[in-house]
Amino acid sequence: MIKNKFRVITSSFAALAVAAGTLVIADEHGPLHEAMEKVNKVNNAINKAVRTPVAYKKDAKAVTENSKELVKLAKVTVDGVAEAKKVKGVKGDPEAQWKTLAADFLKTSEELAKVAEKEDHAATKNAHQAVKKSCSGCHEVFRVEDEK
Numbered sequence: 001m002i003k004n005k006f007r008v009i010t011s012s013f014a015a016l017a018v019a020a021g022t023l024v025i026a027d028e029h030g031p032l033h034e035a036m037e038k039v040n041k042v043n044n045a046i047n048k049a050v051r052t053p054v055a056y057k058k059d060a061k062a063v064t065e066n067s068k069e070l071v072k073l074a075k076v077t078v079d080g081v082a083e084a085k086k087v088k089g090v091k092g093d094p095e096a097q098w099k100t101l102a103a104d105f106l107k108t109s110e111e112l113a114k115v116a117e118k119e120d121h122a123a124t125k126n127a128h129q130a131v132k133k134s135c136s137g138c139h140e141v142f143r144v145e146d147e148k
């Protein structure tokens with residue numbers, strides 16, 4: 001009973017958010033959504049590890065691994081164009097924009113993976129900043145609320 005009530009509340013809240021135009025959901029269970037959940041986890045782990053030189057020293061190897069994972073996920077994102085076309089409220093041509101934005105995500109991730117192998121904190125942090133810019137660049141057009 002309580003559980004049911006909760007569901008009603010959350011679903012009407014989601015509807016409200018969509019109506020307000022602040023939230024855009026593609027396919028809740030689609031490969032893009034799944035990829036984004038993983039992207040978020042990997043990105044958060046990198047965030048934490050590059051925050052300070054001390055943290056980085058401990059986790060440099062993990063950053064390299066996570067960056068490689070991010071490259072794989074960026075490739076899934078590039079392939080998510082069909083789902084991206086279902087996103088509502090996008091100004092302009094969704095397909096063309098997706099191609100550009102996803103390609104930028106892939107390029108910056110590949111650069112990060114390359115730089116991370118050298119285990120230089122400042123350079124890795126910089127390369128990661130470029131990746132994060134590509135996240136928000138895409139979310140701006142496809143209107144996903146950024147979690148960072």
Ligand code: HEC
Pocket residue numbers: 024025026027028032033034036037039040043077084087098101102105131132134135136138139142144147
């Ligand atoms: C090319 C476009 C694009 C790029 C680049 C991109 N995203 Fe997304 N992201 C989306 C879209 C579209 C959604 C909404 C799809 C969905 O979750 O159903 C989304 C959803 C999300 C969500 C919400 C997922 C959830 O659990 O509801 C998070 C978190 C997220 N992205 C994080 C990131 C991070 C972090 C990066 C960069 C490392 C990134 N995204 C890069 C397009 C992109």
